[in-house]
Every structure is written in C-alpha cells, then in structure tokens.
Amino acid sequence: MRKDIEFKTEDGTTLRGWHYAPSFGDGRFPTIVMAHGFSAVKELLLDRFAEAFVAAGFAAVVYDHRNLGASDGLPRQHIDPWQQVRDWRDAITYAETLPQTDAQRIGVWGSSYAGAHAMVLGAQDRRVRCVVAQVPLTSGHANFRRLVRADQIVVMQRAFDEDRRRRSRGEPAQLIPVVAPEGQPSALPTPDSYSWMTSRAKEHAPSWRNEVTLQSAELFSEYEPGAYVEFVSPTPLLMVVALDDELAVADEALKTYAKALEPKRLEGIRCGHFDVYDQYFSRSSGAAVSWFIEHL
Template structure:
C-alpha cells in the first residue's frame, strides 16, 4: 500500500489516496482496478481501505481508496463540505488518475462504496461508464437521509436555517461545523442516544475500533443545502446499465440503508445483472469491519467482480 497525491487539470486542489496492490504485484502487468469510496463522515484509512480495499487487493485487484474533496487529507476549502455532486465528480477524477497508471487496465474498472459512499459510487456509475461493475455495501442515499432523519423530517426548516447561517458566515460569522455523532459511547448511553445506527456508528467512529485522525464525522452546515435536493438513484431505471450489487444487513437502523439497498435493486431494471444480498442478523455497522458479515459479503462480491472484471 502506498499513499499518493494527484491533481487533475480541472482541479485547484490535490486529492489524497491509498493504492492497495495484490500479492506478487508486477508493475509491468495490467490489473483490474476497484475505486473504493468511503462513507459520509469517514476517511480513506477506515473501512474503504482497511476492510474492503484490503480484501479486494488480496484477491488480485488494484484498489484506490481516496479521501473526498474537502475532507480527510484531500484539498478543498472550506473544510468538511459534504456536496453530493462533488462527491460523484471525485469518482471520475480518481478514475482519470487511475487510467494514467501503467498497471491499471482501463477496460476493467469497478467501483465499491460503503454507506454514503455506496450511494455515491452507484450514482457515479449511472453516467460514468468507465465503471464496468458496481457494489454498494449497506448503501445510503444521503439526499433521502438529509430530507428525512437528518432534518428531523423538516427539510424546508433545515434549508431556511442553512440559508440564514450561510448569510451570517458571509458577513463574518464563524463557520458552523456540526459534529454528527455523540463524542463517546458513555455520552450516548447517558443521553439516550441508543438507536441502533447512531450507537453503532459511535462505537465505530469514536473508539479505537475504527477511529482515525482524518475521520472527522463533521459537516459544514451552511454548505449542505444542495444535499437535500439530491437523489443518489435518479434515473436509475434507464441509466444503471452496468451490473450492480447491493449488500445490506437485515438488522435495520434509522439511517435507512436496508430500504435504500432494496430500492436501488428494484429500480435497476436496465442493468445486465442486478443482485441484492441480504445478510440476516447483521447491521449497517457490522458490515464496516466485523469479520463474519464482511466475509459473507465478500463471498458474493468476489464472484460478482470476477464475472465482469477478470
């Protein structure tokens, strides 16, 4: 594994990525390559590389796990912007970089994403046909989540608050950067924040289990307006032509990945191969790093990618 920074001609900042390589890697050979997209509020050192990137590299793929623009070690100002359009564009920019590498086979590129990253990589595949097959691990449609739970089912109220805050910041007020999770499991318990996804996210992001310096779990509130009008699955019925797989756990939580995974499966009627993998007794955050559910997921993911990338 090596860390790289790169900048495309249409960018004004660098992106930071980890490249994971297969065993017995030979730089003069060409390899099928997977673009791995991290969750909302995450970074490249977490599940996108440490879990799925590692497993795919061990199976013979080059994997590029990167930090989204404005997040982690990638550039872009202001920090902590979560802009779905930018996140989808990042995928194309990473592919632009990947196809310049001598060991990447430009005709055998796949995509994988986890949580919000699953929604982003699926959305990217709708128009980015260099992606030949795509997998969403417990994929979340972040636009739907913002319109619902993240706005307390009051999207217009949230938009009005964002508008007021952006005006205040333009006039010199301090940026409002929201922390997305409780600071600790103890705090979550003491304050009744024990809904499955909230509590298990805290267990992953706020403990040594998954915590990383660049995994900020923060969002710049004033720049999130466009997220509320975005839909990861828009036009999937006609544009999702590639093979697509959604992997979801049947232990349902408030972030909605179970229903989102079923939705993209149902809407991908133009896909040459759509697959839905439901794992009983496992939850959204179990699929981030726990060995048994990840192993069950990989038993389906590896044959899927092999069919279309090998």
C-alpha cells in the same frame, strides 16, 4: 503491495490515498476505485476491503474525499456530494494512467454516502464496468425525514437558511458534530453511528474529525442518487444492503434496488449499517469480490 499516492482533480485540488496492486504478476490488473462515506476517511477500515480485492487479483485506488483526511480542499469538513462524484471521476482518470491498471476493467466500490456516489458513477461514466454499492444512501429527502424528528425538520430548515445568510456576509460556515450521544444534535443521529465512528476513529483514524459544515447536512437532504439507478444498466450493479439499517434505511435501499435494471444482484445481510465493516466483513467483502470476479 500498498503505496501512498496523490493526484489532482480537474480544478487543481490534490487528493491523497493509497494504491494497492497484487504482488504476483507483472501485467495490468482490473482495478477498483474506492472511497468512504459521509465524513469518513480511508483509515476507517477501507484498507480491509482493498486488501480483500488485492488477494483476489485486483488493484485498488483508495483515497480521501476533498476537504477530509489527507486530501486538500477548503472549507475543511465540507461535504458536497456532487463535488465528490466529480472528484471520483478524476480519480478514475488517474487510475487509468497507472501502469498496473487495465483501463478496460475498472470498477467502483463505495460504502454508505459513497455507495450512493457509486450508483451515480455507474450511470454517468461508462468507463466504469462494474459497480458495488454497499449500504448506500438512496434518497436524501426520504432519509433526512427518517433521521430527523418531524417537529425538528422546520427547525433544521431554518438553521440552513440562517447559515446561508451567515456565509453571504462572509462569516464562517456553521459546524455541527457528525455524531453525538443520543438526543444531542448531529448529522448522523443514530446510536450505532456514534458508537462505531468514535470507537473506530480512536483505534484506526486519528485524522477523522467529528464535525462537518451545517451545509453538508443540507446538501445531504437534497441528494437523490436513487434517481440514477435505472441508468446504471447495462453496467452490472451489486447492492449490499444491511436489512436492519437505521442510518441509510434499508427499505429505501430495497425500493431503489427494485427499480434497477439487469444485470443486478442484491446481497441482503441481517445486520445494522456498520456491521458490514466488522462482524459481517467476510460476507460483505466476499459478495463484492465475487461480483467483481464475475464482471471484471
């Protein structure tokens, strides 16, 4: 059973999403609070994962990050990772109020950029009893330098500085594409990012917009969620890593996993970043379901 929901963050911004609960039973269910990655909206196949969790006996709260999709917030298409983490904590507080939620059994599941947030949440918020980080970003600094050609890094940094000057003058923030054909500037400059985001958005998510503020890319380059991975313990952590990932690069994720303390588990899948949503969905969702069953 799915119904539309909305809730307010601590600063009064309204976030919107879905609440799923099993149709069987009338008690309180362990609940997974879920969100999507960089610029993505919930219609980009998060419903498939939520439905897998519900089939296994969990409830789920799925929502769009502020400034994106159905949620409120300005400026539109602006992505601040730390604000998203704070909002997620407010989403957990909202989930606690639902009569179908067992507040002693709350887990978080995030994918890509939200996989990074899931690790941070596991370290910061002890209401979280279980964490799944799917194809997570683990180091913005390192990943930025893997995605941006060396001779273009200084160019990008100068653009960040000029954008800051524009904003200080009261001018609108500069926007850039999230994805673009190979060779053209974008925030996620890999061929599979362009093909997956554009095709899946056309099929499933008309609210997704192919633009973000330039500052979103700057904040991406400064975000270091992997620094928190040691502090997730004793909360159980599952990392689902796409071993051929060229976006949230796999070797950085594996290095971060090695630093995590027990209890932890690695599900390594020989595929690319976006394959975990499609042809390897059964494997990625199945690993998450098993982890949540074991620990929630």
